[in-house]
Each structure stands twice: as structure tokens, then as C-alpha cells.
Amino acid sequence: MSASKSDIGATSARKLRILVIEDELYVARALKMILDEDGYEVDVSMTGQDALSHCAVLEYDLLIADLRLPDINGMDVIRKIKGDHPETQVLVVTGHATVQSAVEAMKLGAFDYLPKPFTEEQLKTAVSSALREKPHFLDRAAGTTGIKTAALIQKSEVVSVLNRTSRT
Secondary structure, three states, X not given: OOOOHHHHOOOOOOOXXXXXXXXXXXXXXXXXXXXXHOOOEEEEEOOHHHHHHHHHHOOOOEEEEEOOOOOOOHHHHHHHHHHHOOOOEXXXXXXXXXXXXXXXHXXXXXXXXXXXXXXXXXXXXXXXXXXXXXXXXXXXHHOHHHHHHHHHHHHHHHHHHHHHHHHO
């Protein structure tokens, strides 16, 4: 059973905010609809530059980023946003999944990597998992033991993503 949005945001004074970066209009609308229904506050950017503009003004809990955008490489967008807002979780969604891009995304701090097409349940599970980890980000980074634990967790996540990618 996956955690629901209300379980994750129960202690939060505001709705959890998600930015979807997706240049395919029908995919962007579908993602927004699914996430809106789960009670998240969702913004959509169709370009990398628009996403960077959004992030300059608002703080997002989660970034759902496509890698192929019409103006900027999605990896560059992730790199910039994680550099400016390291606490923002990242979920990569791509129709062009490769082991190389999965590894690069994880090195940049992506929490998960979903090759398209994915199911609504896979999306919801990835989103809730990423957001459950968010409150613990600063705790893990605070001490040496926390850093080692975070590295081990990230390594196991990379292996998991690579296994899924190799099956697709």
C-alpha cells in the first residue's frame, strides 16, 4: 500500500507544491490532473527556461522533469534547480530512457527515474516516495553518519533505477 498525499502532507501548513516540466501538452495535462486530484499544488512548464523562471519565484517540494525539452536540456535544468534548491526532490520522466541518462540524473540528485510510458500508480508511488524522503533531507546531510546513510540509500536507488531501465 502506498502512502497517500494526505499522509505525507498531514503536518504541512501548506499544500505540497510540484512543478511539472513537460513539453508534450497532453502528457503535461494528464500529469497535472492526476496530481491535482491527489491534492497537490501543481504548476506546469512547457520549456526549461519557463521552469527556471518558476523556480526563481516559488519554492517547489518536487520537480517532475522530462529530459528532452525544446529549449534547454532537461539535465541542465535539473542541475540548476538542484544547485539553487538542493532540498527540492526530482523525479525524471523520459521517453528516451538510457542507462547513461539514469546514472547522470541520479548523480544530479534525482530521487527516481521513470521511463515513459508509466502507469498512474507508478507515478503516484514515485511522487509519494520522493515527498516522504524530503523532510529527512537536512537530517541526513547534517552529520557524517547521515551523509554515509544518504550515499548508501542513493546507491541502492541508482541500482533499482538501472534495473528498471534495463528491463524496458
